[in-house]
Amino acid sequence: MNKTTEITARQKKYLWPNHLLYYTEPLPLERGDGMHVWDVEGNKYLDFFGGILTTCVGHNRPEVVQAVKEQTEKLIHSSTLYPNETHVDLAEKMAEITPGRLQMSYFTPSGTDADETAVFLAQTYTGRQEIVALRHGYSGRSAIGMSLTGQHSWRIGGTHIAGIKHALNPYCYRCPLKMTYPGCGVACAQDIEEVIKTTTSGKIAAFIAEPIQGVGGFITPPKEYFKMAKEIAEHYGGLFIADEVQTGFGRTGDKWFGIEHWDVEPDIMTMAKSIANGFPLANTITRPEIAESTRGAGLTISTFGGNPVSCAASLAAIDVLEKEADPAHVAAMGRMLRSGLERLQEKYSVIGDVRGMGLMQGLELVKDRQSKEPSPQATQQLFEATRQLGLLIGKGGLYGNVIRIAPPMTAREDDIATALDLLDKAFARIS
Numbered sequence: 001m002n003k004t005t006e007i008t009a010r011q012k013k014y015l016w017p018n019h020l021l022y023y024t025e026p027l028p029l030e031r032g033d034g035m036h037v038w039d040v041e042g043n044k045y046l047d048f049f050g051g052i053l054t055t056c057v058g059h060n061r062p063e064v065v066q067a068v069k070e071q072t073e074k075l076i077h078s079s080t081l082y083p084n085e086t087h088v089d090l091a092e093k094m095a096e097i098t099p100g101r102l103q104m105s106y107f108t109p110s111g112t113d114a115d116e117t118a119v120f121l122a123q124t125y126t127g128r129q130e131i132v133a134l135r136h137g138y139s140g141r142s143a144i145g146m147s148l149t150g151q152h153s154w155r156i157g158g159t160h161i162a163g164i165k166h167a168l169n170p171y172c173y174r175c176p177l178k179m180t181y182p183g184c185g186v187a188c189a190q191d192i193e194e195v196i197k198t199t200t201s202g203k204i205a206a207f208i209a210e211p212i213q214g215v216g217g218f219i220t221p222p223k224e225y226f227k228m229a230k231e232i233a234e235h236y237g238g239l240f241i242a243d244e245v246q247t248g249f250g251r252t253g254d255k256w257f258g259i260e261h262w263d264v265e266p267d268i269m270t271m272a273k274s275i276a277n278g279f280p281l282a283n284t285i286t287r288p289e290i291a292e293s294t295r296g297a298g299l300t301i302s303t304f305g306g307n308p309v310s311c312a313a314s315l316a317a318i319d320v321l322e323k324e325a326d327p328a329h330v331a332a333m334g335r336m337l338r339s340g341l342e343r344l345q346e347k348y349s350v351i352g353d354v355r356g357m358g359l360m361q362g363l364e365l366v367k368d369r370q371s372k373e374p375s376p377q378a379t380q381q382l383f384e385a386t387r388q389l390g391l392l393i394g395k396g397g398l399y400g401n402v403i404r405i406a407p408p409m410t411a412r413e414d415d416i417a418t419a420l421d422l423l424d425k426a427f428a429r430i431s
């Protein structure tokens with residue numbers, strides 16, 4: 001029995017069967033270095049999914065490893081009952097890199113936690129309960145997270161918390177209104193108002209949305225969408241929560257956070273994944289007057305929130321991003337990746353749509369371009385082919401037919417060229 005078979009057998013015996021595993025034969029990973037990971041049999045892969053957009057500066061980045069070592073030797077854990085300098089340093093850094101007057105942070109261990117914290121904050125500040133989210137969105141695995149999520153397969157157990165409603169999403173390739181941009185006038189944004197007027201009391205606490213829907217399949221809105229959406233939410237007294245769990249830290253290129261592309265200032269922003277290059281950490285950041293509403297609202301604690309080791313990893317990762325993979329670098333690498341993907345689209349008719357921003361690019365695979373019928377089969381085949389060729393990619397979308405490409409942001413020209421070449425070979429194999 002080889003090591004892969006042995007690990008997979010023990011996984012089956014001791015871990016719940018609902019752990020979603022990529023590939024027909026699961027792929028146990030053993031180590032990583034920069035842009036690459038190795039499986040337990042010694043095979044090397046170029047990682048263009050980065051542990052779900054999380055290893056922002058590459059695997060085992062020495063500066064992050066060093067910062068973690070130093071912090072581990074000093075203090076691993078204190079809980080939020082005691083101030084810790086690393087925790088405060090990171091909060092200060094967050095205030096510096098986030099847009100507008102976002103300044104006050106609450107750190108937790110996961111994106112789910114961050115979104116829950118944002119909902120609780122909006123409810124506390126407004127004294128209201130109802131939330132509007134978007135169809136095809138993803139917000140996490142808790143009861144509120146699954147209720148905010150707009151995809152049936154991620155809402156296990158038929159979860160639904162009263163007071164959470166879903167508006168149409170800006171999904172131009174499959175417009176829910178069967179219209180075409182720009183002639184549509186971004187009519188989908190008006191659905192937020194329709195949902196508020198017809199399915200809520202008209203007094204909402206918040207509207208929550210991802211600048212680019214990640215798990216939904218890198219669905220990228222028209223540039224006018226978020227300005228319109230925020231205005232509607234504001235008109236009905238709701239705060240705007242931008243969920244930057246996937247789009248944060250320069251991922252979309254040119255800006256540190258996705259929402260900044262459209263000149264829209266969120267009232268609350270959530271972030272996780274790339275925040276600490278793989279260490280468990282998330283943040284919910286807001287303006288001082290909104291944070292102030294939590295004073296005296298009751299007791300809350302996050303035992304692992306603001307963990308000093310995770311905070312040290314985050315500070316080190318952001319420092320590397322600033323020095324060698326800032327939003328301008330991501331934009332440049334993103335342009336190269338995007339034009340390569342568009343060339344593949346010209347070559348392979350299975351690629352119906354290419355979309356995304358920066359180093360967050362998606363390919364929607366279809367049976368034919370006319371009918372746009374989703375092809376989860378081609379997606380699965382491409383997955384197996386890329387694995388054989390030594391390239392890791394991600395997938396997503398309501399129909400399981402979107403390839404998600406999101407390498408560490410430290411990726412350079414030769415990494416992008418290699419990934420494009422391997423994708424070309426994989427598409428050729430399945431065509």
Ligand SMILES: Cc1ncc(COP(=O)(O)O)c(C=O)c1O
Nearest residue numbers: 110111112138139140214245246
């Ligand atoms: C946009 C978004 N929000 C929230 C979450 C939940 O984050 P986590 O898995 O860290 O709980 C995710 C996870 O993929 C996400 O993509």
